[in-house]
């Protein structure tokens with residue numbers, strides 16, 4: 171199944187985000203990828219009206235630490251949504267599987283436990299080229315897609 175471009179969307183359908191406050195937790199593993207994901211997310215949030223001062227960025231060592239970083243951010247900041255940014259690339263061992271499953275389940279659990287939506291912006295790729303293609307390359311930028319999801323979920327949270 172061909173991957174759709176992650177960055178094409180109907181911009182007119184996105185609520186104005188001026189009143190929302192967003193957290194972005196960024197993994198420091200594979201920074202070439204995660205920084206591009208962050209820039210895509212930040213640019214999209216600003217494009218849809220978010221105030222720069224309403225984007226709170228924290229860094230964590232790796233994708234597995236996104237779980238604790240998001241939890242701590244929810245508990246200490248007043249936020250309407252959080253974007254968790256990471257990039258896990260398959261190595262020689264099964265560690266990839268455990269990191270990906272762990273961060274997926276951990277972020278899922280936080281979405282159940284707390285009333286702040288956490289957007290899963292974690293690329294889980296077989297190789298670096300797949301990551302490059304999805305962080306500003308031929309398949310777009312998952313950071314943009316995640317920012318759009320964050321705005322939509324922040325609006326939904328108001329009901």
Ligand SMILES: Nc1c(NC[C@H](O)[C@H](O)[C@H](O)CO)[nH]c(=O)[nH]c1=O
Nearest residue numbers: 197199231232233234256257258259
């Ligand atoms: N191999 C990758 C990791 N591994 C590190 C873990 O995320 C974690 O920091 C460590 O196990 C200590 O708890 N992390 C990534 O984000 N990307 C990788 O490719």
Ligand SMILES: CC(=O)[C@@H](O)COP(=O)(O)O
Nearest residue numbers: 259261262263264265266
């Ligand atoms: C996904 C990872 O943690 C990865 O970097 C580990 O590499 P390896 O499986 O070769 O130890």
